[in-house]
Amino acid sequence: MNTSQKELVKATVPVLKASGNDLITYFYQRMLTNNPELKDIFNMANQASGKQQNALTGAVLAYAENIDDPTVLINTLKAIGNKHVSLNIAAEQYDIVGNHLINSIIEVLGAAATPELIEAWTCAYNELAQIMISIEADMYQKNSLKKGGWKGWRSFVIYKIVAESDEINSFYLKPEDNQEIADYFPGQYISVSTFIPELGHKQPRQYSLSSNSNNEYYRISVKKEMGQKTPDGIVSNALHDKKEGDLLDVSAPAGLFYADPEAKNPLVLVSGGVGLTPMMSMVETNKNALQRNQTVWIHSCRNENVHAFKDTIEELNNEKTWLTSFVFYETLPETETNAIEGRIDLQQIKEEILIKDAKYYICGPAVFIKVQYQSLVSLGVSRENILYEEFGPQLLSLN
Incomplete structure (x- = not known):
């Protein structure tokens, strides 16, 4: 791009801030109408809620604001690239997106689109497309070359289903071809795709891996969104209707939110609801590691009945000196419990969580992440030591 072109792009920033979401909404409607096959890739629940539109609007705005040096966005672009690779996005699909985006600009802006x-x-x-294609090509290559790795979708069998709470089931997945599977870092996710009869097409979703890495199976632990059949919660309901022996399409592990099992930093894990799934992987991995990093896990959920892996964590907490856990319930059970009533208050346990050289991990709904992140910062924790993963499109920008 030449200087004048960059200035033209930057000049559209006020327009993007004022009405960018209208443009992006129009773009998605145009693209999915003309290329309905992409509905197999795009999360239609996020389309219906507007989350996907908001996320793309923010990404386009950030790119326009940093057009002089897009490399400052490299971490964000890598996170998007991980998501794209988990969905098997192909290089040629960038041409489809580009065509609809440019035509949307022409059609929405009218005479202003000189x-x-x-x-x-x-x-x-x-x-931007070339940057993303390059990032993703590197990821695809690494996945393909990795022992047990693969590119695209691979058929897996649900060989075991375990109820972890009143609303969360664990699904143990083995490859249908009985070949090796790729290892992963604790905290990473896989994409799962299955046909949804109500929609008439497949839908993919990302689920954190909830066990330590092994060469036998992947485990995901999925919350059933009660009373939500379409569109939000439609895939979790479909999974909860699955039986042992059913097949799912699965992508190779991906994601930047993980704990390095070779690092010796203490871990402070803060989770809300089903946000405990990547933390479970971190704890199981730590249990099997030689150094057994000091770990403090703070978890919050509505009540005891929806607390997944409750007994497992209590047992580890009682047996292992490296783990300390705190549980917050909005409603306490009538029986005796060590849980604390209410929502997580990090100020209340600051002496236990302010640990030298610790890495802090937060996972849960967006509002939960924002509150806990701000609490850690107010306690003096450096932002660079706080990592978080938001379920769904990335809307938060806290670091």
Whole structure:
């Protein structure tokens, strides 16, 4: 891109801030109408809620604001690349997206979409697409070369289903071909795709791996969204209707939210609801590691009945000196419990969680993450030592 084109792109920032979401909403409607096959890839629940539109609007705005040096967005682009690879996004699909995005700009802006502006945005999009294609090509290659790794979708069998709470089931998945599977870092996720009869097409979802890495199976632990059949919760309901022996399409493990099993830093884990799943992987991995990093796990949920892995964590907490756990219930049980009533209050346990050289991991709903992140910062924890994973499209930008 030349200097004048970059200035034209930057000049659209006020328009994107004022009405970018309208443009992106129009873009998605145009693309999914003309290319309905992409409904197998895009999360239609996030489309219905507007989360996907908000996420893309924010990404386009950030790119326009940093058009002089897009490399400052590299961590964000890598996170998006991980998600794309988990969905088996192909390089040629960037042409489809680009075509609909540029035509949406023309159709929405009308006379304001001058030939010079369209040329500038076409160049800008093509440069971004090449950056993403390069990032993803590297990831695909690493996945393919990895022992037990693969590219794209692979058929897995649900060989065991275990109820972990009143609303969370664990699904143990083995490859249908009985070949090796790729290892992963504790905290990473896989994508699962299955046909949804109510929609008439497949739907993918990302689920954190909830066990330590092994060469036999993957475990995901899925919350059934009660009373939500369409569109939000439709895949979790479909999974909870599955039986042992059913097949699912699965992508290779991905994600940047993980604890390095070779690092010796203490871990402080803060989870809300089903956000405990990646933390479970971290704890199981730590249990099997030689160094047994000091770990403090703070978990919050509505009540005892929806607390997944409750007995497992209590047993570890009682037996292992490296683990300390705190549980917060909004409603305490009538029987004796060590749980604390209410929602997580990190100030209340600050002496236990302010540990030298610790890494802090937060997972749960967006509001939960924001509250806990701000609490850690107010306690003096460095932002660079706080990692978080938001379920669904990335809308938070806290670091």
